[in-house]
Amino acid sequence: MFVTASEVAIDEMGYAMSRLDIESDLFDVGNAINEAGSSSNRPNRPLRKVDDEIAQLTNLRSGPPDRLRRLMPGKQQLPVSPVRMLAGREGNYSGRGRFSSADRCHMLSRYLPVNGPWLVDQTTSRAYVSQFSADGSLFVAGFQGSNIRIYDVDGGWKVRKNILAKSLRWTVTDTSLSPDQRYLVYTSMSPVVHIVNVGSATTESLANVTEIHEGLDFISPDYRGYSFGIFSVKFSTDGRELVAGSSDDSIYVYDLEANKLSLRIVAHTADVNTVTFADESGNLIYSxxxxxxCKVWDRRCFIAKDKPAGVLTGHLEGITFLDSRGDGRYFISNGKDQTIKLWDIRKMSSNTSCNLGFRSYEWDYRWMDYPPQARDLKHPCDQSVATYKGHSVLRTLIRCYFSPEYSTGQKYIYTGSHDSRVYIYDVVTGAQVAVLKHHTSPVRDCSWHPNYPMLVSSSWDGDIVKWEFRGEGEEPASTNKKRVRRQYYY
Known part of the structure; x- marks a missing residue:
């Protein structure tokens, strides 16, 4: 069923339709969008466009050449139809004689992965982590307890590696696959990160029985605190380092070549739920x-111990996840204030002197709904470029991401949600372009294939399902799994 953004409404928990809030004088008001939810009487809010450098960069990455739009006959509207794009290529309107990367993204980004779902796997355990490898050939899913599975995407989604993790506390909190896809690290509420050789021929990887799961100790020699747990871990782009965020308010960097902890930063005054490298250099870290x-750490110029390069304020509640655009400038964050925020680190400040003020309500996101009176609050010193609303961030550290550069030009932001859905937003307009509904429990993680219009969502209901773009009446490729009844709208 096709509906416009202004016609979609979410009726669970009283969350209104998505909107993009811009706290800057540089942005112009666009068309209005209807925000009515079944239990919310909010007035209509204007939908504003991001009139910033990232809007220009996004359009350059995912838009057709202006010459094609000006000279080709027909209406000058976006998106440009595939027929006009093909005619423009034949007429060499781009001046290249072929599709550019932006042309390719413009073609592919209109085919969102919204058809389905098709069942990949079904378990009785909550799914916490799910990610494609860098080339999309592998898919990793981590479940509550001690089970991690690696699927061969190109081989019909067969289980290549079934890992029974070692010495876990509570659950698998995060996993990360090395860039060369030879090793996987997994974490729990423990200071020891385990690394597994996933390139071996053994399918069943039982820790230190069928295979060695080497333990990397993140406790520094001078550490005198309690035994902490790790919420987030990421490989560097070159695969030589790991960065981790922990429950002792710190960031850790582990040197895999030297096999030792190389850096500990007391980074925050509460749990560090998420960390990531900003770009390929590995010099910048976001937390x-x-x-x-949100803080930015530049390893080239530590002015003082534990002092960040800059601080970004704007969230009213804790931050659950960060994703970098990969350019060392922009990143997004998911917050317990039920928002995703887009950040430009060039707007960061050197301190946190802005006083948020006394909170007039008490709540705990682990078991309470977000207070209705808090939904329209804004931080008095919000430094974010844009704010995206519509999904819900409750019960668990729900994750959000930029869509792939290769196929979409990072035109979209997508996120799991407590209300059992996956939401896809347009970066520039903030429009909610798709909502995927199948699961019956929170969707903690989801992952968009780096090259194809395919998205996989994983939920606390134990289902791992994939969403794809397919032609009318076309059946999915065989995965030796039953097809799930289609439940989606956009």
Whole structure:
């Protein structure tokens, strides 16, 4: 069923339709969008466009050449039809004689992965982590307890590796696959990160029985605190380092070549729920915490111990996840204030002197709904470029991402949600372009294939399902799994 953004409404939990809030004088008001939810009487809010450098970059990455739009006959509208794009290629309107990367993204980004779902796997355990490898040939899913599965995407989604993790506390909190896809690290509420050789021929990987799961100790020699747990871990682009965020308010960097901890930063005043490298250089690190702050750390110029290069304020509640655009400038964060925020690190400040003020309500996101009176609050010193609303961030550290550069030009932001859905937003307009509904429990993680219009969502209901773009009446490729009844709208 096709409906416009202004016609979609979410009726669970009283969350209104998505909107993009811009706290800057540089942005112009666009068309209005209807925000009515079944239990919310909010007035209509204007939908504003991001009139910023990232809007220009996104359009350059995912838009057709202006010459094609000006000279080709027909209406000058976006998106340009495939027929006009093909005619423009034959007429060499781009001046290249072929599709550019932006032309390719413009063609592919209109085919969103919204058809389905098709069942990949079904378990009795909650799914916490799910990610494609860098080339899309492998898919990793981590479940509550001690089970991690690696699927061969190109081989019909067969289980290539079934990992029974070692010495876990509570659950698998995060996993990360090395860039060369030879090793996987997994974490729990423990200071020891385990690394597994996933390139071996053994399918069943039982820790230190069928295979060695080497333990990397993240406790520094001078550490005198309690035994902490790790919420987030990421490989560097070159595969030589790991960065981790922990429950002792710190960031850790582990040197895999030297096999030792190389850096510990007391980064925040609360749990560090998420960390990531900003770009390929590995010099910049982004962190997000339950102290509501995002921080930028430049390893080339530590002015003082534990002092960040800059701080970004704007979230009213703790931050659950960060994703970098990969350019060392922009990143997004998911917050317990039920928003995703887009950040430009060139707007960061050197301190956190802005006083948020006394909160007039008490709540705990682990078991309470977000207070209705808090949904329209804004941080008095919000430094974010844009704010996206519509999904819900409750019960668990729900994750959000930029869509792939290769196929979409990072034109979209997508996220899991407590209300059992996956939401896809347009980066520039903030429009909610798709909502995927199948699951019956929170969707903690989801992953978009780096090259194809395919998205996989994983939920606390134990289902791992994939969404794809397919032609009318076309059946999915055989995966030796039953097809799930289609339940989606956009």
């Amino acid at each position: 997000g915490s339950d102290d509501n702050l």
